[in-house]
Amino acid sequence: MTRVQRARFIQTLAVGITGAAAVFIIAAALFLLVYIVVRGLPGISWAFLTESPSGQMKEGGIYPVIVGTLYLIAFTALFSLPVGVAAGIYLSEYAARGPATRAIRLAISNMAGVPSIVYGLFGLALFVILLDFGKSILAGALTLACLTMPVIITATEEALRQIPSDLRQASLALGATRWRTIYRIVLPAAGPGIVTGSILGLSRAAGETAPILFTAAVYYKRQLPDSIFSDVMALPYHIYILATQVTGRPDDIIWGTALVLVAGVTLLSVLAAAWRSRQRRKVRW
Amino acid sequence: MVTENQQTIRGSFELKDVSVTYGVETAIAGVSMDIPPNAVTALIGPSGCGKSTLLRCLNRMNDELGNATVGGRILLDGVDVYAKEYDPVELRTKVGQVFQKPNPFPMTIYDNVAYGPRTQGIRKRAQLDEVVERSLTRSALWGEVKKDLKKHAFELSGGQQQRLCIARALATEPEVVLMDEPASSLDPISTQQIEDTIAELKENVTIVIVTHNMQQAARISDLTAFMLRETMEAPAFLVEVGETRAMFTNPGDKRTEAYITGRFG
Numbered sequence: 001m002t003r004v005q006r007a008r009f010i011q012t013l014a015v016g017i018t019g020a021a022a023v024f025i026i027a028a029a030l031f032l033l034v035y036i037v038v039r040g041l042p043g044i045s046w047a048f049l050t051e052s053p054s055g056q057m058k059e060g061g062i063y064p065v066i067v068g069t070l071y072l073i074a075f076t077a078l079f080s081l082p083v084g085v086a087a088g089i090y091l092s093e094y095a096a097r098g099p100a101t102r103a104i105r106l107a108i109s110n111m112a113g114v115p116s117i118v119y120g121l122f123g124l125a126l127f128v129i130l131l132d133f134g135k136s137i138l139a140g141a142l143t144l145a146c147l148t149m150p151v152i153i154t155a156t157e158e159a160l161r162q163i164p165s166d167l168r169q170a171s172l173a174l175g176a177t178r179w180r181t182i183y184r185i186v187l188p189a190a191g192p193g194i195v196t197g198s199i200l201g202l203s204r205a206a207g208e209t210a211p212i213l214f215t216a217a218v219y220y221k222r223q224l225p226d227s228i229f230s231d232v233m234a235l236p237y238h239i240y241i242l243a244t245q246v247t248g249r250p251d252d253i254i255w256g257t258a259l260v261l262v263a264g265v266t267l268l269s270v271l272a273a274a275w276r277s278r279q280r281r282k283v284r285w
Numbered sequence: 286m287v288t289e290n291q292q293t294i295r296g297s298f299e300l301k302d303v304s305v306t307y308g309v310e311t312a313i314a315g316v317s318m319d320i321p322p323n324a325v326t327a328l329i330g331p332s333g334c335g336k337s338t339l340l341r342c343l344n345r346m347n348d349e350l351g352n353a354t355v356g357g358r359i360l361l362d363g364v365d366v367y368a369k370e371y372d373p374v375e376l377r378t379k380v381g382q383v384f385q386k387p388n389p390f391p392m393t394i395y396d397n398v399a400y401g402p403r404t405q406g407i408r409k410r411a412q413l414d415e416v417v418e419r420s421l422t423r424s425a426l427w428g429e430v431k432k433d434l435k436k437h438a439f440e441l442s443g444g445q446q447q448r449l450c451i452a453r454a455l456a457t458e459p460e461v462v463l464m465d466e467p468a469s470s471l472d473p474i475s476t477q478q479i480e481d482t483i484a485e486l487k488e489n490v491t492i493v494i495v496t497h498n499m500q501q502a503a504r505i506s507d508l509t510a511f512m513l514r515e516t517m518e519a520p521a522f523l524v525e526v527g528e529t530r531a532m533f534t535n536p537g538d539k540r541t542e543a544y545i546t547g548r549f550g
């Protein structure tokens with residue numbers, strides 16, 4: 001082989017390998033989605049979505065389970081969004097480049113790398129036992145918030161970084177303070193990016209089992225939660241329980257629950273993406 | 286520079302031995318000059334000679350860069366604007382700036398112009414309406430946009446956006462407006478409109494403009510300052526400053542002559 005022939009061969013090989021990887025990813029994602037839909041659909045019905053489990057969990061619906069997850073995610077958002085967005089603003093707009101800031105960034109990326117079961121243990125120790133919140137929506141949401149925070153901080157920082165410094169300069173040059181520049185100019189422009197990133201983080205939290213295992217989720221509960229100190233049923237935990245603890249696995253219910261979880265999370269991301277592209281068309285620079 | 290009518294005519298700068306250091310590198314040093322009120326002063330010189338740097342000293346935008354230290358003294362109407370107790374936020378309401386690239390905010394035309402006054406706490410609709418109309422009139426944009434002030438600023442052409450930015454800067458009633466190559470990204474007609482606007486504005490504001498266009502400097506400025514950085518080892522300095530007409534017909538320094546006749550830079 002001449003050198004040119006060899007170069008051409010390597011080139012073809014590179015296209016082939018990277019292309020195959022891309023096709024593999026798409027196929028895997030598609031297969032996963034189709035499989036969940038096919039296995040899940042038979043279990044889905046109006047009654048499934050609106051009734052409580054019955055008959056040793058092998059019959060009935062998952063209404064309280066859906067409600068439990070909705071509560072957990074709503075409170076997770078309530079706790080993690082303000083703090084995460086504020087920290088992201090601080091890092092992007094105020095913090096001077098230096099060892100302290102680098103240490104904070106390192107801490108955040110480490111936090112993102114901690115296994116979720118460790119967050120579960122941490123939540124048990126701090127929120128359930130030490131602060132005495134018990135196994136509750138409050139303790140579970142706080143634990144999930146710790147898990148989600150790094151994602152929100154990073155998303156906020158990224159979104160703020162995308163805003164051209166031109167706009168900040170223009171605002172400062174008009175006699176606006178830094179804070180006014182941030183909340184009147186930078187934040188509105190970065191809003192869509194922040195929201196999309198945060199929703200991604202929250203959808204991950206919605207599907208986590210380990211953090212709520214010791215802090216919020218229960219096996220079975222007749223009534224709906226009546227305060228943030230109630231424990232709850234939750235979608236991922238419900239799947240885990242049905243698949244491992246119930247004799248004679250009720251497949252339709254397991255896969256139906258999985259489909260509800262995936263559909264909910266997907267719906268959130270699609271809504272976020274749609275909203276973002278609408279904002280983008282309004283706000284371009 | 287102390288004259289009797291300093292009470293009424295405002296917006297004169299005195300620079301005394303001004304220097305700017307970025308980190309460890311001194312970009313400009315030893316700049317002393319007077320900028321007279323209600324006149325156009327042009328800053329010219331080759332790329333990298335510190336024109337933008339000097340301009341940013343006048344509204345303390347260098348403070349925002351984080352790595353710049355300014356030395357010497359800069360007096361606005363006799364007051365040291367780098368004094369400890371002097372608030373840069375207040376300075377910037379007196380000294381406005383127009384940037385090289387039009388940079389309207391992603392909001393309506395009206396909200397763009399009203400941004401400065403609102404920042405100063407003006408909330409009354411009638412008062413804002415009046416400021417918006419006056420500012421847009423002064424920047425020669427009113428006629429084109431008065432029917433759709435609610436239109437998004439990004440729907441304007443580049444030249445219109447730049448005139449919007451001028452209106453936005455005028456809305457705080459500044460004494461001085463700094464312009465850093467305000468027409469360099471615009472077509473000839475828009476450039477002409479900006480130059481006409483500048484000529485009218487100098488009736489009651491001081492204008493300091495950076496330009497690479499010698500004809501433009503000759504056309505619109507009363508005073509010209511020529512800056513130069515001869516080697517990368519030494520900081521840039523002010524070669525000379527004088528009346529534009531004199532400088533362009535009979536430059537005092539042969540480096541100035543070489544630059545304005547286009548032999549370098």
Ligand SMILES: Nc1ncnc2c1ncn2[C@@H]1O[C@H](COP(=O)(O)OP(=O)(O)OP(=O)(O)O)[C@@H](O)[C@H]1O
Nearest residue numbers: 307312330331332333334335336337338339350352
């Ligand atoms: N933010 C900054 N940090 C570090 N150095 C800077 C910064 N801004 C400018 N400089 C340096 O200062 C010197 C002068 O730059 P400046 O932008 O003021 O020149 P200029 O005359 O405006 O050039 P141009 O005509 O290309 O706009 C250059 O050597 C530049 O590298």
Ligand SMILES: [Mg+2]
Nearest residue numbers: 336337338465
């Ligand atoms: Mg410049």
